[in-house]
Amino acid sequence: MGQQFTPKIDKYTPSDFLPSTVSYGVMGAQKVYLLSQDSEGPKGKISLSESLYGIKQSADGQSGIPYFIGDNNSIEAKTYPMVRGDEIIRLIRKIFSFVTGHVHPTATMPPVPVAAGNGQTSVEIDTILADAENTILNQNIRIN
Numbered sequence: 001m002g003q004q005f006t007p008k009i010d011k012y013t014p015s016d017f018l019p020s021t022v023s024y025g026v027m028g029a030q031k032v033y034l035l036s037q038d039s040e041g042p043k044g045k046i047s048l049s050e051s052l053y054g055i056k057q058s059a060d061g062q063s064g065i066p067y068f069i070g071d072n073n074s075i076e077a078k079t080y081p082m083v084r085g086d087e088i089i090r091l092i093r094k095i096f097s098f099v100t101g102h103v104h105p106t107a108t109m110p111p112v113p114v115a116a117g118n119g120q121t122s123v124e125i126d127t128i129l130a131d132a133e134n135t136i137l138n139q140n141i142r143i144n
Contacts, residue, residue: 032141033075034082039144043078046144079142087136091128094120 037048071077101115113122128135 030140033079034141034143035075035079036144041078041080041144043080043144044073046075046078075144076142079144081133081137081139082141082143084136084138091125091132091136094125094128098122098125 035046035048037046039045097118097120098115101118101120102111103116104111111122115121133139
């Protein structure tokens, strides 16, 4: 016969719904693609009508990976990395600071690499731009 089953009784207490002016949507994944069927960028349009979210099934019928990140018609190839807003604003402020404070030794010469008054350097801006693909752009969250 076996051991007798002992049911566990959980008590459910309904809670009140309190409307709030703030709502949150959270999604987590290693790669996130935000796609709009009406968007067409320089890389072309992603058709969401041909298959589930524009991801065609592979030849073996099991994995969509080759079409997802593979050739020039893949979602990876037709999307762009998201911009980290705080990082791009920081760069724009540094560029603006340099532009408004820069001086030229003579009219035909390039500007002095350290801006007068605010001390912003062109070297710091170059350093930020050199790593922009990793700091300003988020390669794992992509849009079309």
